[in-house]
Amino acid sequence: MDHLGRVVIPASMRRVLGIGDGDELEVRLDGEVLRMRKPREACAFCGTREDLTEVLEHPVCWSCVAAVRARGREGR
Ligand SMILES: [Zn+2]
Structure with a gap:
């Protein structure tokens, strides 16, 4: 994570999700687990x-x- 709190999603995971530059992601906090998903x-x-x-x-x-x-x- 960088000093602005940004994280990099590895290219292999981006490929699996079919997401790319400019796509939106849903971010949810589930207890102590941060979940990110491609919006349905x-x-x-x-x-x-x-x-x-x-x-x-x-x-x-x-x-x-x-x-x-x-x-x-x-x-x-
Ligand atoms: Zn409807």
Whole structure:
């Protein structure tokens, strides 16, 4: 760690995570353990990170998929 508290993540670990220059990382303190992870994608509509699928290359959760489908049926 340098005097500003910055750490270097080894290149081999960056490759495994698929992260690079400019990417965001989630940092969490879990007791005395500092955890860093690549943020999971969030639903384009409600922002949840659970139960995601992909619609036209955007992450969307299944509840929002169901809501959009229900709307489509109402409109007919
Ligand atoms: Zn959603």
